[in-house]
Amino acid sequence: MMRHSLRLRLVAGGIVAILIALAVAGGGLVVLFERHVSRTLAQDLEVHLKQLIANIDLDPQGKLVLMQTPVDPRFADALSGLYWQVGDDRGQLLRSRSLWDSAMKLPADRLGPGETHQHEAVGPGAQRVLVAERAVTLTANGNPVIVRLAVAEDLARVSAATSAFAKDLSIALVLLGGVLAVASWVQISVGLRPLVALRGGVADIRAGRTRHLPSSVPSEVHPLVEEVNALIDAQEAEIERSRGRAADLAHGLKTPLAALAADAERLRNRGEREIARDIEAVGESMGRHVDRELARARVRGRTRGNAASAAVRPLVQSIVGTLSRTPDGARVSFDNLIGDDLRVPVDRTDLAEVLGNLLENATRHSAGVVRIKTKVGRPCIVIEDDGEGIDSTHLARALERGARLDERGGTAGLGLAIVQDVLDAYDWGLQLSRSKLGGLMATIGPRSALIEKAGVIGSERSPSSSVAQPQQA
Structure with a gap:
């Protein structure tokens, strides 16, 4: 029976809509968070890259020299997840201690002056790393030397931060879903309250406490109230006509019954007592039926929408x-x-x-x-x-x-x-x-x-x- 409940249908529909909305919102928030962390990571790489550019130079013999290494201590730990690498077009290569004995394989893309490229690559230990690189031109003995500088960081940091955020977000969304479900139930209950009032109004009509449904209802259900009240008025009018016809019929039988009683009395006076007694019994029975129909017609009309006491x-x-x-x-x-x-x-x-x-x-x-x-x-x-x-x-x-x-x-x-x-x-x-x-x-x-x-x-x-x-x- 509950499957036919309008309240249950509305609540079920609201819960489904809430779940869909929370799922879409949760997925979107996770994507936005991941992009935010990735941008933060890229900005950190830009800072490290600028430190490298500020400290790279060539000695009189044309060798690459890094006057000061970046200050982040992870560059000194082997396979720490944060790496830098500097190389020129003559085959010279400088790299951070964290790369140990490996080198980053950078894509063979052309870097314009002042351009910074960012892309994902495979780092030491098959790590997925985000690489930021830039090319600068230095001079050695009057000859230009193109130096390519790259900084990379393991993307596991982004994945871990995204997973932690998704876990915390899921708890918050579950709580939010519960609050929204309760709010939906309250909203639907308040919205259906006029229908409950209408049910009470119909019960009052059946009990004879009132004649019509109350007209002070929301505009959405006001046409229904008007139609029901019009139907009640039409039924009462029909009942009144039926009562009138029944009363007319019953009263129309009163005169023939009175005449029949008079005829029985005349027969008794003439000595036909048995026939007179039979006629009187029939007349009395018919009179009781007439009285009963009059009472029924009167009662059915009076109790309809009339609070008697x-x-x-x-x-x-x-x-x-x-x-x-x-x-x-x-x-x-x-x-x-x-x-x-x-x-x-x-x-x-x-x-x-x-x-x-x-x-x-x-x-x-x-x-x-x-x-x-x-x-x-x-x-x-x-x-x-x-x-x-x-x-x-x-x-x-x-x-x-x-x-x-x-x-x-x-x-x-x-x-x-x-x-x-x-x-x-x-x-x-x-x-x-x-x-x-x-x-x-x-x-x-x-x-x-x-x-x-x-x-x-x-x-x-x-x-x-x-x-x-x-x-x-």
């Missing part, structure tokens, strides 16, 4: 106050243990629909106590009663479309299937288990906060939506 305790108190005025609620004691500061990221109307359905079911099945509380350390809401609980077969049917916790009639609840749709829109789940009071305990909350080992009723696409099998109370 609701205070739980006042909402529970409101629902409990309404249920207390019903025949079932009049015989139940409601124990509201929800804290005053608890808020959940769910729209108040949707949360009222979920809690109202669960509290109504708990009230109908309770023997006398319904408790509403939160789980310690988890943002979950728990509703439990002291009734008989739910048989495992009924629990399995709770997820079916149009199913209710019981079939006693007389109520018009949304059913757990609609609760599931509402919670799915907020990435929440419903967990059913046995209460310590003896009845059913229903827990709602974020999926990550629900206990994995218990059955969680949630999205049909989620692996955590398997149905638990709690024991019957």
